[in-house]
Amino acid sequence: MEVKLASHYGFCFGVKRAIKIAQEHKNSATMGPLIHNQKEIDRLKKDFNVGLYSTIKEVKEQETVIIRTHGIPKNDLAELKKNNTKVINATCPFVTTPQQIVKKMSQDRYSVVIFGDADHPEVKGVKSYGDDVHVVPNSEDLDSLVFKYDKIATVAQTTKQKEKYLNIVNSLILKYKEVRVFNTICDATFENQAATRELSATVDIMIIIGGKNSSNTKQLFNISQENCVSYLIEDESELNPKWFANKLVCGITAGASTPDWIIQKVIDKVEKIEP
Amino acid sequence: MEVKLASHYGFCFGVKRAIKIAQEHKNSATMGPLIHNQKEIDRLKKDFNVGLYSTIKEVKEQETVIIRTHGIPKNDLAELKKNNTKVINATCPFVTTPQQIVKKMSQDRYSVVIFGDADHPEVKGVKSYGDDVHVVPNSEDLDSLVFKYDKIATVAQTTKQKEKYLNIVNSLILKYKEVRVFNTICDATFENQAATRELSATVDIMIIIGGKNSSNTKQLFNISQENCVSYLIEDESELNPKWFANKLVCGITAGASTPDWIIQKVIDKVEKIEP
Numbered sequence: 001m002e003v004k005l006a007s008h009y010g011f012c013f014g015v016k017r018a019i020k021i022a023q024e025h026k027n028s029a030t031m032g033p034l035i036h037n038q039k040e041i042d043r044l045k046k047d048f049n050v051g052l053y054s055t056i057k058e059v060k061e062q063e064t065v066i067i068r069t070h071g072i073p074k075n076d077l078a079e080l081k082k083n084n085t086k087v088i089n090a091t092c093p094f095v096t097t098p099q100q101i102v103k104k105m106s107q108d109r110y111s112v113v114i115f116g117d118a119d120h121p122e123v124k125g126v127k128s129y130g131d132d133v134h135v136v137p138n139s140e141d142l143d144s145l146v147f148k149y150d151k152i153a154t155v156a157q158t159t160k161q162k163e164k165y166l167n168i169v170n171s172l173i174l175k176y177k178e179v180r181v182f183n184t185i186c187d188a189t190f191e192n193q194a195a196t197r198e199l200s201a202t203v204d205i206m207i208i209i210g211g212k213n214s215s216n217t218k219q220l221f222n223i224s225q226e227n228c229v230s231y232l233i234e235d236e237s238e239l240n241p242k243w244f245a246n247k248l249v250c251g252i253t254a255g256a257s258t259p260d261w262i263i264q265k266v267i268d269k270v271e272k273i274e275p
Numbered sequence: 276m277e278v279k280l281a282s283h284y285g286f287c288f289g290v291k292r293a294i295k296i297a298q299e300h301k302n303s304a305t306m307g308p309l310i311h312n313q314k315e316i317d318r319l320k321k322d323f324n325v326g327l328y329s330t331i332k333e334v335k336e337q338e339t340v341i342i343r344t345h346g347i348p349k350n351d352l353a354e355l356k357k358n359n360t361k362v363i364n365a366t367c368p369f370v371t372t373p374q375q376i377v378k379k380m381s382q383d384r385y386s387v388v389i390f391g392d393a394d395h396p397e398v399k400g401v402k403s404y405g406d407d408v409h410v411v412p413n414s415e416d417l418d419s420l421v422f423k424y425d426k427i428a429t430v431a432q433t434t435k436q437k438e439k440y441l442n443i444v445n446s447l448i449l450k451y452k453e454v455r456v457f458n459t460i461c462d463a464t465f466e467n468q469a470a471t472r473e474l475s476a477t478v479d480i481m482i483i484i485g486g487k488n489s490s491n492t493k494q495l496f497n498i499s500q501e502n503c504v505s506y507l508i509e510d511e512s513e514l515n516p517k518w519f520a521n522k523l524v525c526g527i528t529a530g531a532s533t534p535d536w537i538i539q540k541v542i543d544k545v546e547k548i549e550p
Contacts (some may be wrong), residue, residue: 054480102454131372162448162449165448166445166448166449168447169444169445169448170441170444173437173440173441173444173456173458174437174441174458176458177458177459178455178456178458179455179456179457180453180454180455180456181444181448181453181454181456182452182453183448183451183453183454184452196450199316218385
């Protein structure tokens with residue numbers, strides 16, 4: 001089977017940075033999963049003894065705690081710092097930006113709309129920095145909102161699709177006198193999405209590798225599905241040879257939290273499949 | 276011929292206010308045409324002796340000068356005030372708003388995009404309040420722009436179509452990290468446009484009454500044309516009975532600077548046309 005790789009895929013700047021930080025802090029623990037990839041988290045535990053906390057209560061005094069790439073809510077961060085914990089912040093700088101925007105806009109008396117998923121850790125973190133903040137996954141959800149202020153500011157979850165962000169922003173512009181639009185969708189997300197769009201239009205089947213709870217991976221899958229048969233897998237063990245019957249060329253891409261070693265195993269296995 | 280009037284048409288708040296101001300200042304003169312309707316300007320001259328200046332140089336000391344609804348450039352206003360002229364400001368408050376926004380945004384180091392026509396007096400006035408200000412009539416014109424600052428603020432000529440404003444805004448959002456969108460298109464414009472869209476879909480022919488150099492009237496004409504045969508006229512003398520052959524119902528609307536007495540004459544004449 002011929003394999004074609006997307007021109008942009010896999011680890012983004014924020015994920016690379018976070019893994020480097022984790023590797024430099026052996027015997028520490030992360031607050032929540034560092035990135036949305038269980039296999040890479042397992043590797044960090046095995047090779048660097050980097051543990052994982054789910055709640056702040058579990059953290060013991062004097063411990064070193066690494067903040068996940070998605071960031072954590074403001075009050076959680078404050079509590080960690082208060083508790084004599086050594087806090088290492090691996091929040092992606094592109095996530096720190098919307099956190100700070102929400103903080104500033106709230107101080108300036110803007111109601112804030114976050115285009116994102118309310119239960120995503122990044123969005124929970126960003127939301128916590130503001131006062132009147134509303135999380136909106138679709139433009140239809142805007143109708144039911146009641147804003148505290150008459151000026152609106154908007155940010156987007158860093159891994160969302162720009163086109164959908166515009167739908168939400170446009171609805172707001174038609175209704176409110178001032179809408180301050182911050183394009184916080186990160187370039188890596190955009191580049192991976194564009195490369196997926198391009199590649200999926202030229203191949204017979206697409207394999208998207210990434211965590212099933214990874215927002216940016218799901219976006220790649222959605223984009224790819226518009227062009228060809230697509231499968232979202234976490235590693236090579238999920239590959240099913242039946243998918244490749246009558247297919248000649250397989251495109252491969254991976255989410256921003258998928259390490260190269262997993263991608264390489266998938267490539268090796270797909271290449272061996274007889275078309 | 277049956278006539279149906281649009282649910283919203285004709286004089287807007289700003290025009291009504293300006294005409295009232297002019298009538299209260301007999302023997303004054305306006306700086307540029309007060310509104311885009313020559314017949315109403317002729318009436319003000321005849322009944323109230325309100326004259327008309329084309330340039331500041333013509334104004335004599337101690338005279339009373341009325342600023343037109345569209346506003347005038349900042350420096351022209353300053354020069355008038357300096358010259359011992361009694362300045363009465365009939366600038367529509369909905370035009371003063373984008374002027375002040377452009378001033379504030381320039382102070383805060385935003386590059387400003389005005390969606391509008393560069394040679395329209397309102398746009399010339401609004402533009403004069405800023406530092407790095409670019410007038411853009413279509414989204415395609417954005418590509419050639421070079422901005423001084425990395426943050427963008429946008430305003431629109433008050434009489435433009437919202438949908439076209441969104442096209443421009445969306446192109447900017449995809450390219451810049453912050454776009455501050457001020458929806459300065461006035462409600463009267465929007466209401467007249469919506470009413471024209473609605474009426475033109477239900478009649479056989481539409482007559483749009485207004486100045487040929489009136490931006491808001493041209494927008495009504497463009498919207499109407501999408502639904503039925505439409506004619507833009509300045510007064511009843513331009514009506515051509517041939518237009519109405521085989522037509523049963525005629526819709527009528529008028530731009531924001533068209534006085535009721537002109538609209539009434541058109542209605543009277545159309546009603547007398549045999550279908």
